[in-house]
Amino acid sequence: MSHPTYHNFIAGEWVPAAGGKTLLNLNPADHSDVIGAFPASGAADVDSAVAAAKKAFATWRLVPAPKRAEILLRTGALLQERKEKYAREMTREMGKVLAETRGDVQEAIDEAFYVAGEGRRLYGVTTPSELQNKFAMSVRMPVGVVGLITPWNFPMAIPSWKLFPALVAGNTCVIKPAEDTPLSTYNLVETLMDSGLPPGVVNIVSGDGPGAGAPLVEHAQVRAISFTGSSEVGSLIAQRAAATFKQVSLEMGGKNAMIVLDDANLDLALDGALWGAFGTTGQRCTATSRILLQRGIAAEFTERFVARARKLRVGNGLDENVEVGPQINRQQIETSTRYVEIAQREGAKLVCGGRALTDEPYAKGTFFAPTVFAGITPQMRIAREEVFGPVVSLLAFDTFEEAIAIANSIDYGLSTALYTRDVNRAFTAMRDLEAGITYINAPTIGAEVHLPFGGVKQTGNGHREGLGALEFFTTWKAVYVDYSDKLQRAQIDNAE
Numbered sequence: 001m002s003h004p005t006y007h008n009f010i011a012g013e014w015v016p017a018a019g020g021k022t023l024l025n026l027n028p029a030d031h032s033d034v035i036g037a038f039p040a041s042g043a044a045d046v047d048s049a050v051a052a053a054k055k056a057f058a059t060w061r062l063v064p065a066p067k068r069a070e071i072l073l074r075t076g077a078l079l080q081e082r083k084e085k086y087a088r089e090m091t092r093e094m095g096k097v098l099a100e101t102r103g104d105v106q107e108a109i110d111e112a113f114y115v116a117g118e119g120r121r122l123y124g125v126t127t128p129s130e131l132q133n134k135f136a137m138s139v140r141m142p143v144g145v146v147g148l149i150t151p152w153n154f155p156m157a158i159p160s161w162k163l164f165p166a167l168v169a170g171n172t173c174v175i176k177p178a179e180d181t182p183l184s185t186y187n188l189v190e191t192l193m194d195s196g197l198p199p200g201v202v203n204i205v206s207g208d209g210p211g212a213g214a215p216l217v218e219h220a221q222v223r224a225i226s227f228t229g230s231s232e233v234g235s236l237i238a239q240r241a242a243a244t245f246k247q248v249s250l251e252m253g254g255k256n257a258m259i260v261l262d263d264a265n266l267d268l269a270l271d272g273a274l275w276g277a278f279g280t281t282g283q284r285c286t287a288t289s290r291i292l293l294q295r296g297i298a299a300e301f302t303e304r305f306v307a308r309a310r311k312l313r314v315g316n317g318l319d320e321n322v323e324v325g326p327q328i329n330r331q332q333i334e335t336s337t338r339y340v341e342i343a344q345r346e347g348a349k350l351v352c353g354g355r356a357l358t359d360e361p362y363a364k365g366t367f368f369a370p371t372v373f374a375g376i377t378p379q380m381r382i383a384r385e386e387v388f389g390p391v392v393s394l395l396a397f398d399t400f401e402e403a404i405a406i407a408n409s410i411d412y413g414l415s416t417a418l419y420t421r422d423v424n425r426a427f428t429a430m431r432d433l434e435a436g437i438t439y440i441n442a443p444t445i446g447a448e449v450h451l452p453f454g455g456v457k458q459t460g461n462g463h464r465e466g467l468g469a470l471e472f473f474t475t476w477k478a479v480y481v482d483y484s485d486k487l488q489r490a491q492i493d494n495a496e
């Protein structure tokens with residue numbers, strides 16, 4: 001079957017990878033459906049893209065920020081028009097159901113409108129000088145050429161979280177999309193170009209991590225790297241980037257706990273748990289992967305949760321009746337399978353699912369049954385390590401304090417949720433849960449673009465997307481204007 005061939009996007013031109021190699025982008029619901037061949041780029045392609053970005057920086061940084069923002073405003077409006085088309089293309093390349101891919105495009109729209117407003121803010125501060133007739137202020141400057149490395153689970157939203165703030169601040173970008181879902185990045189960049197973005201300001205280099213990502217991280221002209229992906233790769237990137245003193249923003253894994261107290265609205269908690277655990281087929285860094293149940297409701301919750309998990313309709317995300325799409329690729333199926341084995345060896349009780357779905361109508365894709373483990377103890381690997389699939393663990397506890405301790409007992413700290421009607425406990429949890437995000441009476445997923453997004457401990461390295469992205473994509477410059485017409489020495493001439 002014939003399929004289109006895509007190229008890299010460098011200096012406003014579509015160019016094949018220098019090595020001529022390509023990677024196939026497959027529909028995870030049906031691997032015989034090839035979305036396209038995308039370049040398998042290498043260091044030479046990264047060099048060209050960085051050179052283009054460097055050249056474009058000379059003029060882009062001088063475009064007034066409100067003008068840069070107008071391009072983002074138009075991008076948001078155009079994405080609204082294209083939402084359905086891009087959502088369908090995203091479901092085809094990534095697998096998640098249409099309602100969710102529409103949400104993914106919507107997130108890029110929200111981000112465009114939010115960041116467009118920043119074009120008229122980008123505030124600095126003025127402050128009194130310690131000397132007479134001297135003015136002091138601090139202004140935000142762009143960083144320069146930035147490298148963006150993105151994962152496959154939010155193929156348009158995550159690129160937009162990085163591209164838009166980088167652009168409004170005056171940076172130029174080289175983006176390396178995930179090898180499994182490059183098309184959505186192409187769609188996003190196409191929309192930016194249609195909105196009037198000058199050539200060279202955003203460049204796309206497609207390819208795999210070691211081939212195209214690593215040279216971007218190592219490139220001497222790239223001043224910052226913003227990465228979302230696994231903790232293993234994030235650690236590698238931080239180490240490599242240190243050699244050229246790049247700033248690095250890392251957004252990585254989670255093992256997100258939902259705590260359900262005895263006094264919770266159980267129907268609400270069940271709806272939230274199901275959505276948090278199996279939305280995006282569990283392939284979100286904020287997915288609910290541990291559900292901590294207080295002893296009084298544990299049995300009833302488990303029974304009702306499992307009954308509903310069993311009934312979830314798994315299938316091709318383009319079918320509006322489907323609730324859970326495929327996993328992205330064979331490797332993720334292997335990971336889910338491996339963790340099911342690990343959990344069973346550890347003595348966890350498999351109460352639902354637990355296997356890849358290989359019979360018709362699933363045979364051509366990479367599907368995994370929604371899987372629930374009960375009888376989990378906090379020490380088990382299945383309770384501590386990220387699976388990134390439709391696999392959730394149920395743990396029972398006695399006291400609220402014990403639940404907080406279990407929730408905090410892992411290496412990650414991205415998202416958490418508490419279901420209760422007790423306002424005192426709600427506020428205690430907001431303070432004590434070690435995570436970048438805490439939800440009360442809502443599941444662990446559902447971040448909004450204008451709040452800080454990121455985590456503590458091994459989830460991140462302290463940066464935030466959303467509210468916080470401009471801190472990463474700008475650098476402070478202190479400016480002093482002396483209008484005294486004489487030499488005034490700081491710390492010396494005002495000593496008396």
Ligand code: ADP
Binds near residue numbers: 150176208209229230
């Ligand atoms: P995931 O498990 O979500 O696929 P990865 O961390 O493997 O997460 O990938 C996230 C992104 O990082 C992808 O775009 C991938 O190609 C890229 N990547 C993987 N390995 C490297 C590497 N060694 N250097 C730079 N980027 C990499």
